[in-house]
Amino acid sequence: MTKKQKIAIIGSGGLLGQELVSYLSLSDKSTIIPLEHGEIEIEDPESTDKNIIKHLPDIIINCAAIPNVDICEKDPDKCFGINTDGVTNILNSIKKSGSSSAFIQISSSEVFGRIKEGQYKINGYKEDEAPDPISVYQKSKTNAEKITAQFARKNPEVLKRWYVTRAGWLYGKGRKTFVESFLEALQKKDALTIVKNQWRSPTWTKDFAKGLSELINGECESGIYHIVSEVKEGEATTMDVIEEIKKYLGDRTEKTKIELVPRNELFKTPRAPSNVILNTKLPKLPYWRDSLQEYLKKYYPL
Numbered sequence: 512m513t514k515k516q517k518i519a520i521i522g523s524g525g526l527l528g529q530e531l532v533s534y535l536s537l538s539d540k541s542t543i544i545p546l547e548h549g550e551i552e553i554e555d556p557e558s559t560d561k562n563i564i565k566h567l568p569d570i571i572i573n574c575a576a577i578p579n580v581d582i583c584e585k586d587p588d589k590c591f592g593i594n595t596d597g598v599t600n601i602l603n604s605i606k607k608s609g610s611s612s613a614f615i616q617i618s619s620s621e622v623f624g625r626i627k628e629g630q631y632k633i634n635g636y637k638e639d640e641a642p643d644p645i646s647v648y649q650k651s652k653t654n655a656e657k658i659t660a661q662f663a664r665k666n667p668e669v670l671k672r673w674y675v676t677r678a679g680w681l682y683g684k685g686r687k688t689f690v691e692s693f694l695e696a697l698q699k700k701d702a703l704t705i706v707k708n709q710w711r712s713p714t715w716t717k718d719f720a721k722g723l724s725e726l727i728n729g730e731c732e733s734g735i736y737h738i739v740s741e742v743k744e745g746e747a748t749t750m751d752v753i754e755e756i757k758k759y760l761g762d763r764t765e766k767t768k769i770e771l772v773p774r775n776e777l778f779k780t781p782r783a784p785s786n787v788i789l790n791t792k793l794p795k796l797p798y799w800r801d802s803l804q805e806y807l808k809k810y811y812p813l
């Protein structure tokens with residue numbers, strides 16, 4: 512019998528972490544080691560050493576981060592301490608453990624932070640395009656990507672394989688996201704204010720987990736990957752997402768008045784108008800509208 516591979520999921524209590532634990536547990540080829548916050552503190556090298564040396568995983572997936580851009584802007588030390596230095600700590604722990612692992616750093620479409628008119632692309636960025644981070648969060652995630660690639664170059668004997676996997680606009684059952692906020696507003700509120708001229712790659716965490724599983728099991732070449740649902744040219748604006756949810760609710764929507772406002776009126780921290788990302792390296796994930804309808808049907812039956 513072949514030995515099962517041990518997959519440690521750091522940040523297993525979060526939105527993506529919870530989905531990865533359930534999805535990857537379905538395979539009988541792997542044993543999943545969920546590492547929740549509290550059990551592991553990635554900004555503390557002793558804590559990462561202890562956990563990695565104890566479990567000696569074959570694959571480590573780092574989902575731990577502060578993804579809230581406003582919190583990052585308010586407390587850059589905390590943001591860099593977790594989102595960037597935490598990654599250095601994990602990599603150093605792998606080296607100290609003396610075993611060789613595959614490492615997967617979850618990153619974000621936010622690394623393409625271009626905010627000025629004429630600088631950004633509505634129809635998406637490919638894996639090899641240069642990041643251009645602006646906010647503290649974007650910089651912390653971009654630094655973590657660079658640290659991962661540099662560490663792998665310097666320590667080929669430590670990392671068997673490494674992947675930076677950029678996610679888009681995630682939703683899923685792990686916690687409340689934009690889907691739940693819009694769903695609730697459309698059913699209960701008279702008015703909803705949303706941002707105009709903003710394009711994203713909405714992706715169900717279950718689809719992300721499927722893409723990541725293909726990446727791991729396909730023994731793909733190390734590097735940067737985009738794991739996102741497909742969007743068509745000019746999609747998916749916040750309004751497109753609202754329209755899709757309204758289509759699902761049918762006549763169950765309130766007569767919610769939707770007000771579209773410029774980004775700087777709604778957000779405290781500057782947001783990129785578009786961070787649609789394109790997956791040109793992995794098998795395609797489902798089209799975002801189909802996945803959103805399936806998610807709504809599964810978790811919010813009418």
Ligand SMILES: NC(=O)c1ccc[n+]([C@@H]2O[C@H](COP(=O)([O-])OP(=O)(O)OC[C@H]3O[C@@H](n4cnc5c(N)ncnc54)[C@H](OP(=O)(O)O)[C@@H]3O)[C@@H](O)[C@H]2O)c1
Pocket residue numbers: 521522523524525526527528547548549551552553554573574575576577578593597617618619620621652677678679680681682686
């Ligand atoms: N959500 C999105 O739309 C989105 C989009 C693109 C990329 N991403 C990336 O995807 C990854 C997962 O995001 P998510 O939305 O699942 O975030 P999340 O729901 O906030 O989950 C992050 C997890 O990390 C834990 N954590 C925070 N600080 C930690 C620390 N110092 N040590 C150990 N664990 C710690 C959190 O625990 P506590 O809750 O106890 O703090 C939480 O369980 C992140 O790398 C994020 O940057 C997310």
